[in-house]
Amino acid sequence: MNGKQAAGYRAVEWVQPGMTVGLGTGSTAYWAIQRIGERVKEGLEIKAIATSKASEKLAKELNIPLFEAADIPHIDLTIDGADEVNPQMALIKGGGGALLREKMVALKSDKLIVVADASKDVEVLGNFKLPIEVVPFACEWTFENLRKQYDVPMEFRYRDGSIYVTDNGNYIVDASFGRIEDPEKLAVQLKSMTGIVDHGLFVGIAETVVLGNEDGTVTVRTR
């Protein structure tokens, strides 16, 4: 079992019968969803909501009972991956492009458990490019405003030669901040810029991190 699988499996130990569970996105959340699927097959009764079309598809294949947001008044627990985690449990997310739904689901949840392999554990956020979701209308203006404000390398995300379009029909700008000394300040600044829908900084949201080590053991941190 590799670190991602170990972390994903361990986090599912928090899932109890009757809970409503948010299903994260990415190659680590994948293992948590697989494990939830196994437990559902064994008789576990839960409700689930997915954070992306990809996770929705996977959950459907595993017969995990999925519900629309309109039918979910409250989420007990969400298990999701991260691209970077700092000691205060601030995160960079959105490497897989699902940051907006991930943040909406996480904020609706009593508890966000982050699952990641140990390579995501960093002292300072920012080595990973920060994903910023922007509306397509006048996205060049938003890009220019971002460049003027921050003067760091940034580019629109492309996949297979075409601009990457999120599940919400928006674009992503990936920005190389290098070192984000004050994630909370940057999070608030970015959120205040017109044209930006949201960004991959999750500050003060996660309360438990499950880090999977290469040897298959896990380290659990709670704040």
Ligand SMILES: O=C(CO)[C@H](O)[C@H](O)COP(=O)(O)O
């Ligand atoms: O935020 C995400 C998707 O938007 C993912 O959770 C993040 O990119 C981590 O993915 P992985 O577990 O594949 O490394």
